[in-house]
Amino acid sequence: MHIEAGPLLRRTGARLGDWHERKLTVIGSLGTAECRPGHYLKFHSATGGSQHVEFDPSSLDVATREMLQSVCNAARTQGDVPSPGADARQTLEGLLLSGCSLRDERIAIAPVPTHSDPFADLASRSSRSQSRPPLRETRESGPRFSVLLPLIEDRGFVRDSLASWLGQERFAAEGYELLLLDDGSRNEMADQLRPLLRGGDRIICRPGVNRSELYGAGADEAHGEFVFLTESHCVPEPDCLFELDRFLQSHSYEGACCRSIPVCYNSLARADAHAFELGFREFLKEGDWRKVNVHGFALRKDVYDFVGGLRGRYDLFAEMVLAADLRDAGVRLGYAAGAAVQHHYRVTVSEMAEFVDGFVLGEMQYLHDYGSVQRIGFSFLEMCQASLEGVSSLEECLATEWQRLRRGWKRGDFTAVGACLSLLQQRLMAGHAGQVLAQLRVWQLAFRCWLTQRNLPRLSRNYEDLFHAAVARAARRCRDRLRLDEPRSGDLMLSVTDIPADWQFGFYPAETFEDRPFRWSRPAAGLDLPLQAG
Structure with missing residues (x-):
């Protein structure tokens, strides 16, 4: 249900007249009411009766102008507002706040957030949870799997990966197709690999897109019953597709993740693998919905399309959004332990930082769009919440002192100048020098990991600190990139004490x-x- 209050509450930024085209439906214990302002009013009683009233939009325009004028006149004279319209905004804001509370599973605080519609989100979530993806009959033709293989982040193993995919054992060659995905930065590599491909395999190029958008482009071109997401630094076992197919045929899952075999070449890779295994061990439990792991993950193509696929807007965080969408749609995912890929882990801090940047950028974009990531149930930003709150409180203090300086300036009071300059200096340090310090912190912890490389327990603790520092650094960078600290039009605060x-x-x-x-x-x-x- 989407609610607009016309001139009283503008949420779309469009002409005031567009609210005439909105439709409001209310379902209650006495029946159902439906209204399109300026056109008609319908009421269907729970006992079977109904009413239908039509009226001219021009009469509503006149009544609206008269009501607003009466409200303004009464407000100027501090009198009572002779119209229930004065309380309409409060009622609608309360309704919207209730919707935000229900959607985010926490108490919403005024003012009403303007970046999303809670009722649309709830309706979408409800429709997904109450309707299962349509079952599709087994097709007589076409491949069983479409393997989506991005050429980015290959870590030198793309040829090994491609050779293993082309040499799958005990699974018919016509049963799968290979789609190599290029973001425009691997054109030379793509040209070298093209002669190795079979007749039905293809190279798809989408310049300038991120990894999630690459997967989306591949899924759009896929002909298989299942899309299989993997990475070019993952080398499948010779019987990976055979075991995966056997698992999917013997279980009623709509998708499954594969077993990931860690391959590590230095201490950083070992610590990275250890941290991944600790978390993924929980995801593999029966009933856990967080099984979207692009080391190797298969999902029915029609189910992928049904939930909207990977949302490239959220970069690497899109994988967790997809997992939550599948959960809300009632999709069951399994763990095909017999189907395995060898995952070659990151060996440098820069590789880890690149991954963290993509994930945090996507999470902050999602947070900016929806106001909360509680529906997703997984967050990197919780690791550096204290750092972000520190920057926010500094900005609030600076805004307060700036207002104080503006008020004092008219009276010749300049006592707030010193405080403003001091806070401004701290804000600049937090913004620019703070980023440098955050980067130095990452390097310091990387060196500490190197010093403890022969002691896995200490190495794991230091790597956890390193990862948290990388998240904090990424949050600073992404905050500036998304300009999340700039208030939206609905959040601007104006001091009425400075106005005549x-x-x-x-x-x-x-x-x-x-x-x-x-x-x-x-x-x-x-x-x-x-x-x-x-």
Whole structure:
């Protein structure tokens, strides 16, 4: 259910007239009511009766203008508002906040967030959970699997990976197709690999896209019953597809992840593998939904399309979003332990940092779009929450002192200048020098990992600290890249104490709390700004 309140509450930024085209449906214990403002009103009683009233949109325009004018006049005179419309905004905001609370599973705090529609999110989630993906009959023709193999991040093993895919044993060659995915940076490599491909295999190039978008491009071109997501630094066992096919035929799962065999060449890779195994061990348990692991993961193509696939907007975090979408759709995933791939782990800090950057960028983008990642149930940002809160509190202090300086400037009071300059210096340090310090922290912990490389328990602890530092560094970089610290139009704060009283209507006299002036307002309040024509 999507709610707009026209002139009283603009959420879309479009013309005020577009609210006439909205439809509102309310389901209650007495029946169902449906209204399209300016057109009709329907009521269906639970006992079987119904009513239908039509009216002219022009009459609604006149009534709306009269209602708003009466509200403004009453607010200027501090009188009672002679219309229930004054409480409409409060009611709608309360409804929207309730929707946010239900969606995010936590108490929502005013003002109403403007970046998403909680009722649309809940409706989408409900429709996915109540309707299963359509079962598709076994096809008479076409490959069983479409293997999606990005050429990026190959770590020198792309030829080994391709050779093993082309040499699958005990599985018919026509039963699978290979789709090599190129982001435009591997054109030379793609040309070298092209002669090795079979007739039905293809190379798909999408310049400038991220890994999740590459997978999406491959899935769009896939002809197989299952899409199989893997990486070019993963080398499949000779019977990987045979074992995977046997598992899927003997179980009622719509998808499955493969067993990942770690291959490590230095201490950093061993620590990385140890950290991965600790987490993935939990994901492999029966009923756990977090089995979308691109070391080797198969999913029915129609199910992939049903849930919307990988959302490239969220970069590497899109894999966790896909896992949550599959969970909400009631899709069951299994663990095909017999189907295995050898995963060659990262051997440098830069490789780890590149992965963390992509994941954190996607998570922060999702957080920016939806306000919470609680629906996903997995977060890197929780590891560096203290650092982010420190930057946010510094910005709040700077905003407070800046308002104090503006108010004092008119009276010749410049006592806040020193505090503003000091906080501004700290903010610059937190923004630019802070990034340098975060990078130095990563290098320091990487060196500590090297010193403890022969002691796995100590190495694992140091690697965990290194990973947390990399997440904190990535959060700083991504915050600036997404400009998440810039307030949206709905979040801008204007001090009504700096505005002449004759411009205001619906506000009570100014009061002070903790040396900060403020005004209470009526449910309907506004500013009458004297602007020149044009």
